[in-house]
Amino acid sequence: MTSPNPSAPTVVGVIGGGRMGAGIAQSFAACGSSVTLVESAEQAAAAALDRVATGLKRAMERGGLSEPVERVLARVTVAASVAALPPDPDLVVEAVPEDAALKSRLLVTAEKAVSARTVLATNTSSLSVTELAATLTRPGRFLGMHFFNPVPASKLVEIVVAPETEADVVRSALGWTHALGKKDVVVNDSPGFASSRLGVALGLEAIRMVEEGVAEAEAIDDAMRLGYKHPMGPLRLTDLVGLDVRLAIAEHLHATLGERFAPPRLLRDMVARGALGRKTGQGFYSWR
Structure with missing residues (x-):
């Protein structure tokens, strides 16, 4: 055929x-x-x-x-x-x-x-x-x-x-x-290429906003989805990618590009307790 x-x-x-x-x-x-x-x-x-x-x-x-x-x-x-x-x-x-x-x-x-x-x-x-x-x-x-x-x-x-x-x-x-x-x-070839470098920068800042109490995860995602026409907010996307994966990329970019990619404490804590996103049923959202 x-x-x-x-x-x-x-x-x-x-x-x-x-x-x-x-x-x-x-x-x-x-x-x-x-x-x-x-x-x-x-x-x-x-x-x-x-x-x-x-x-x-x-x-x-x-x-x-x-x-x-x-x-x-x-x-x-x-x-x-x-x-x-x-x-x-x-x-x-x-x-x-x-x-x-x-x-x-x-x-x-x-x-x-x-x-x-x-x-x-x-x-x-x-x-x-x-x-x-x-x-x-x-x-x-x-x-x-x-x-x-x-x-x-x-x-x-x-x-x-x-x-x-x-x-x-x-x-x-x-x-x-x-x-x-x-x-x-x-x-x-460069650290994070284009997609990961920009995507992680946005995702890490969104995590910091949750950490600092600026807004709830869903509100931050809605702001980017409705205000900037992103198909999905950065925190829901982080859940889909996996918080452990996002942390590993952030650590690599932190080592190669400097402090602006330092992983937030909230991200480290969530990974440490196994809240990795959709694959574990819980991240910034509940997937159960």
């Missing part, structure tokens, strides 16, 4: 089957790619495949899927290790948590498992793409592809270009982004 989108990459690897990785796998499978999703633990692998299946069913219900769910899901396979990736994929996207050492180790392993032509990408939202590239043998074949949560519904992919990223790699990434039906924003 003809691929739903002939400009999509033929073979894709995705490392990490959490919410982001499963969303990336779903999106590529839906546009015709054969996808290998890497999750080492058996239970985690089953959960990752279930996330993809659930996401496809939701897409079908919304009228956003051009093929039966079963046919798209059949294009997704789960591998137990990075070494089990297909030998000659067009693209491998790393989508594990924001831990530079973990990402670097997996990317180095992936580079050894695939062909020299394969493009490697990291889905980091704030870590240095240049520093990750420095650990690779072929840094020119590497760049950042920062997807947004939830991946299937989000329209944006931030393409992050490191100094050694080759021009044809950027062109390929732009073509794949368009094949997914998404809009690209190309930025040069």
